[in-house]
Amino acid sequence: MELLIKNGAVYDPKNGIKGDKTDISIKDGKIVKSVSSSAKIIDAGGRLVMAGGVDGHSHIAGAKVNVGRLMRPEDTRIGIKPRTKITRPQTGYTVPNVYAMGYRYAQMGYTTVFEAAQAIMKARHTHEELEEIPIIDKGALTLFGSNWPTMDFVREKDMDKLAAYVAWGLLASRGYGVKVVNPGGGEMWGYGKNVTGLDDVVPSFDVTPREIIVSLMKANEMLGLPHSVHLHCNNLGKPGNYKTTLASMELANQVKASKDRQVLHVTHATFNAWGGTNWGDFESKADEIANYVNNCDNVTIDMGQLIWGSATTMTADGPVQYANAKLLHAKWGNGDVELEDASGVVPIFYVKQISVHAIMWAIGLELALLTKDPYKVLLTTDHPNGGPFVNYPEVIALLMSNKKRQEEIKTVHEAVHKRTKIPGIDRELDFNDIAIMTRTGSAKVLGLLDTKGHLGVGADADIAIYDIKPDQIDPSVEHAKVKSAFQSAAYTIKGGEVVVKDGQITATPVGRTYWVDASVPQEHTDIMMKDIRHKFKNYYSIGLANYMVQDAYVTHPKVVKAGISAGVN
Amino acid sequence: MTLKVNLITGRTIDQGVTIENKTSSDYQNATAYCELNSNDVGKVGKPGNNIKIKTEHGEVVVKLKENNGNPDGLAFIPMGPWANALVDPDTKGCGMPGFKGIPAQIDATNEKILLMKELIARYK
Amino acid sequence: MTVITDALCPFCGCTCDDITVVVEDNKIMEVKNACKIGVAKIKGHHRIKAPMMRTDKKGEFKEVSYDEAIEAASKILAGSTRPLLYGWASALCEVHKKGILLAEELGAIIDNTATVCHAPSTLAVHEKGLPSATLGQVKNRADLVVFWGSNPVHAHPRHMGRYSVFAKGFFNEKGRRGRKVIVVDVRKTDTAAMADEYIQLQQGSDYLVISALRAILAGQAAVVPDVVGGVPKEQLVKLVDTLKAAKFGAVFFGMGLTQSISRYKNIDNAISLITELNAFTKYVITPMRGHYNVTGFGNVCAWETGYGTAVDFARGAPYYNPGETAANDVLLRKETDAAMIIAGDAGAHFPADSVRQLARIPVIQIDPYWNPTTEVANVVIPVAICGVEVEGTAYRMDGVSLRYRKMIEPTHPTDVEILEKITERVRKIRGD
């Protein structure tokens, strides 16, 4: 099938196109040089055209998300839509059902989304849900930061075994990358405790978070994985944690990148850029974080922007969730996974007049606006921790309009004036910056820039057309229009197929699941597996033979090859 | 004499073993009985005798068994159609019927224990 | 002869995955490692041979073809205004997905056997969440295990060996000797007989006793009466000390809590107790789920509809309110005008009044075995046995998802095949 998009005001940062009228030719799901005269034509009529959105950090599938649904029928009751001839019913706001996940991303022009955390042991569940999310391409990052084999191999300083374990763990979980959450803390939470910084020793394993992070970054680069280590820093959720965040970022200097990308991605930085010593003197240190990022070339971040109203916090950071539940007097879901990690789910409601929430709201925006290079800061809400992904258009509008920000600042707790810099920041991002933060940059950070996040020849034909004419709009003033255009794409094209027209779902193809097959020398795997077999024999509650995710759970795989013997490194 | 008891129902291993074989006498043997402690058993007969149990919701004949783990006045019948002839269908607004804590009366009886088929036939 | 190792047992929520099965001529000759229930389930019994139908429920069944049975079933469902699709827990997740789709097509109510088991636990989760962990976490760490209103010796025979009481782990190399076991129940069960400490409550007083424990834990022992639910206060005070002294405590609760008078409020209170204990030391709480894949249904239903069970599609979108939309409620109110019972036995496990309503309305049964539901059915469609003859997914009681192996070739069509055909027929009949 051929398709030609004419007269679009195209923003394609990778290919240096900034709003020029450019035609896009599509054939067999890919962007090509040209198409025949029989191609179907979509006349964009001068409207904004971008590559399909790419989300590098969102919680869309798996055990924690489903615990969120089961804990929160009050959330399921929001956003209910009956089935149609094309779509299954939709439910939920912060924890939508699988169908709503796919439809709502597609309606915003997003076509690729990565689930940010799965324990290997629960990966089958993640994939069961991913399989049922319609339209979008997806993948999942696998947790390694508190796994017993990780800690054993780090202690033994055996990088070959560690790399072999990471490769095997990605295969076992059909995972795309290395996620590290509060390294060491997941194990400590097994006895209700936590680490308090990079140099705390994890009892019984005799390793520190610092050693875990550095070793996993090294293993990640030994394997030449497409994505870097994706870190949820220690001390998340504690005032003063920006120091830990900065110290963690510095660790990237110990490791050389194997590819043209960062060595470390520090995620949902809104929750990690906190100054002060308690909730009373809590303040933003977003400027310090942004300043560090501006002056280095091996660390990227994403916002984790806070959205007013209901959110569901969910993370492998078990101890922080217990603390949240206590602080908020909220219901508490906890889900330790043997030998691997912790996890917790707690509902929250972000209120404009609560000073801490107002400051957090400002931190996300500061991070985005004070970081000079948009390739270094991705637009996320850490869905649904900062708020649901359907609010990305609100975040886009805030970043593009100082007027909107100033209007908003008037309505929030006065603490934003004294304890953040947001009132004085007048930078306004343009469509090119937004395209980077929502697609090109995310694709680059994920290591997918060959086929995702751009509109050059060879890219996947994932395209969004938004109902605004960039040359006829002043986003600074007409921010409401910008927001509504990004909420409801005029067209979303996925793999060359029109899946959304005028904000309505028109087709629900099955997306692909990305995972990384990294090879290592067989002898490394053999030695590593001795340890693994021992752990299954003695400590796991299931057998090794029943551990790995089977092919039946990844019916539309997109396998990315990496590894040591693949000659990538 | 009539013995007043508090009735609970629940799983047993033999009920589990025979659960996919509910037309068998093994299933009946595993589920069509009522346990009382020896003190209470003595008030209505001997282990192995048939007894009739009545509640507000129904009545059924089952075999009497002794289980001295039961406190006085507590009767246990394994979950299944015999027990469910007696339980409280009211879900109290939360979906779950009353399978435990049903006031019941027990009398000795000469009536026979209905087969599963006969028991369900009463509902048609 | 083939030997299948690492096979999974499709009976209880322990989902033991270390079963060895010896197969010869497509017959299971030997089952190793499973408990006696598991062996019985895997070996199986004589099956319903062919589909059967009857119009008069008092009359005899007549054997029919699968096509005829599917046609009749589809007509019943398509013609119903308030159908109930019930059962599911003895089937794999792949079956659940088809069932939910059919419920959507029909505007039906779909509910699973949790409704008479742990659905009240889910109601409590709505209120309080659930601090839990995988069973291996318990095996490796727990030095205190509490069974409250649950009786694993009978209902989950290998639980204590594999995960809780006897299991050896990383931080507990001694197994049974490394942990204290407490049983709280209303009668001295076989599980209670193995405990280090047995606390006997008056039936129905769990809520009171849990409240007393919470008061004592909060330093308010003074407000607790001398005897609560038949338990002397001193024993409760001592119990709180024991609970606090553990390094990792695991509480497993059963239908003693979900089915007695306070229903979900018992669990609500128990979860609060566990949450509060976490201020002192590590505690987790886990429901002892009955059927091997009752947890799976709750998961599939949650990710597809947002709710775990008792979902009413009459509005075209999922609606959930147990007490209103749970199977026994709609049967007792005589709303249900047709029912499909699949992989669960309402005839055996529902109260008499609910079975009476099933006897009044057209009933379709999809099941390998003849059981009390068959006695009230009009259309009976025998199927292959999930987890023995059909591979697929199930969720252990702690939410760990596992893939069941096929041990032998099926002699009957699978649930999935039957449901697909019914759904297709229903669509045609309804003209969309």
Ligand code: SF4
């Ligand atoms: S404990 Fe449960 S799962 Fe394990 S063998 Fe017995 S019945 Fe099967």
Ligand SMILES: [Zn+2]
């Ligand atoms: Zn996250």
